């Protein structure tokens with residue numbers, strides 16, 4: 001069987017086969033007849049099925065070869081250009097399709113993302129490139145990042161993770177003890193549910209009853225839930241003093257926790 005360009009050349013009816021004995025007219029007629037016969041033969045249903053079977057067998061046997069060929073083909077500049085142009089023209093379609101795929105393969109995507117992240121972080125060059133990309137994202141789409149972070153911090157998982165991370169950071173900064181785990185953080189949020197000072201259920205976080213600056217520790221019995229309005233307002237003030245200033249009663253849970261002896 002002829003391959004590549006030789007095949008192409010051979011397939012042109014205006015160039016005669018070297019082995020053909022006869023005039024050019026005869027050759028054209030012969031080619032026409034043969035092509036027709038071929039077409040008729042390959043249109044037969046049983047031949048079609050057989051052809052499909054052979055192709056499948058061949059594809060299975062030569063998976064690596066085929067994929068290598070695909071890579072090579074896609075790496076050609078003209079192919080790259082054609083793909084780029086097509087993607088540009090079908091942007092909407094691609095976005096739509098991508099969304100659909102992610103929706104249908106959520107678990108798989110999450111797993112592969114995690115693995116990809118691990119691989120990237122293990123490679124210093126890639127890691128550097130990733131950090132640069134993230135930095136660009138932050139600079140170019142601050143609104144989108146803000147929106148995403150807000151959504152994450154308001155989710156159940158995000159609230160717990162962020163709280164732990166934040167308090168770990170604070171403890172390191174002020175050099176004080178931190179031995180709160182995820183379960184305990186969850187317990188505190190479930191116990192208090194709303195801001196213990198004003199009853200708000202918006203923007204909740206953990207508040208040190210005795211402030212860090214007054215040697216309060218980051219431990220279970222020194223935490224209550226407070227909103228992002230009360231927490232900074234209370235800041236490093238004594239809880240009794242601050243409540244008096246606010247004109248509110250000292251919450252029962254705060255009194256209870258304060259009365260626990262070591």
Ligand SMILES: [Zn+2]
Pocket residue numbers: 195196197198199200226227228229230231
């Ligand atoms: Zn509050």
